[in-house]
Amino acid sequence: QVQLVQSGAEVKKPGASVRVSCKASGYTFTRYALHWVRQAPGQRLQWMGWINPANGKTKYSENFQDRVTFTRDTSANIVYMELISLRSEDTAVFYCARDGEAGWFDPWGQGTLVTVSS
Amino acid sequence: TQLTQSPSSLSASVGDRVTITCRASQGIGTYLAWYQQKPGEAPKLVIYAASTLQSGVPSRFSGSGSGTDFALTISSLQPEDVATYYCHQFRTYPLTFGGGTKVEIK
Numbered sequence: 001q002v003q004l005v006q007s008g009a010e011v012k013k014p015g016a017s018v019r020v021s022c023k024a025s026g027y028t029f030t031r032y033a034l035h036w037v038r039q040a041p042g043q044r045l046q047w048m049g050w051i052n053p054a055n056g057k058t059k060y061s062e063n064f065q066d067r068v069t070f071t072r073d074t075s076a077n078i079v080y081m082e083l084i085s086l087r088s089e090d091t092a093v094f095y096c097a098r099d100g101e102a103g104w105f106d107p108w109g110q111g112t113l114v115t116v117s118s
Numbered sequence: 119t120q121l122t123q124s125p126s127s128l129s130a131s132v133g134d135r136v137t138i139t140c141r142a143s144q145g146i147g148t149y150l151a152w153y154q155q156k157p158g159e160a161p162k163l164v165i166y167a168a169s170t171l172q173s174g175v176p177s178r179f180s181g182s183g184s185g186t187d188f189a190l191t192i193s194s195l196q197p198e199d200v201a202t203y204y205c206h207q208f209r210t211y212p213l214t215f216g217g218g219t220k221v222e223i224k
Contacts, residue, residue: 035213045161045204045215061212095160101165103208104151108160 002026004034004096004109011115017084020112022096027058029077030054033099039111040092050099051079086116088115119144119207123216129224136192138219140205145185149209152181153191155218156201164203165190197223 007021022034036048048061051070058070064083072079083090094112097105119141130136140150148168153161164180165173168188178193192199200223205216 045206046218047213047215059211063212081133100151100163100166103149103151103213104163104166104206105161106163106166106172108162109162 001097002107003056004098004107006094006109006112007097009115011117012086013118014087016086016116017082018086018114019080019082020094020114021080022081022109024079024098027073034079035097035105036046036068037097037105038090038092039095040089043092046053048081048107053079076082083114088116091115091116098109119146119204119210119214121207121214121216123158123205126217127220127222129222130195131224132195132197134195136195136221138171138190138203138221139181140188141214142186142188142207145211146207146209148184149207150181150183151190151206151208153204153206154199154201156202161204181203192221195223197220
């Protein structure tokens, strides 16, 4: 079945960077874009952008474009999200999610908790 | 495009009909999905294209609407439906989500 498995929880200091991975299985990796979504405590889901695994093309939300980079490894069916200059408001669960046939998200990874604390 | 959900929370009895609404700040056609998120879990797709039920989702869930006004209805609330529900528009960038509706059992 289609599955997205993310890397484990991280604890980082303010100003540091974090890289989260998302490994896809159960479908042709290069066929669908993968999105990243941030869910901070008490906040609504916030879309960060997407990557097209076929060609590496990316689109970032203006809210994150100065600090985030998406990459992919097609040999391992993995996409990565790197977020730099971490601040306390980046304490959140980060999800990857596969693009549906016309833009909805299905399925989602299990989420990765990133805690930013001095 | 901003999405405004209401109510932000509700409490209903098992078997009740429950309706959650989502209003978009501009017309989005039917480029809307609904997700269910249970505590400690990732969101799960319930409805896409405003009214299409995702495979495997119970038929008591239904979606309606187009343009700016949308609704998610649970025809007969069950204990396993306790969750937070989010609407999501994918018509315009940046893609956005509603603020969520927490559904509890009375």
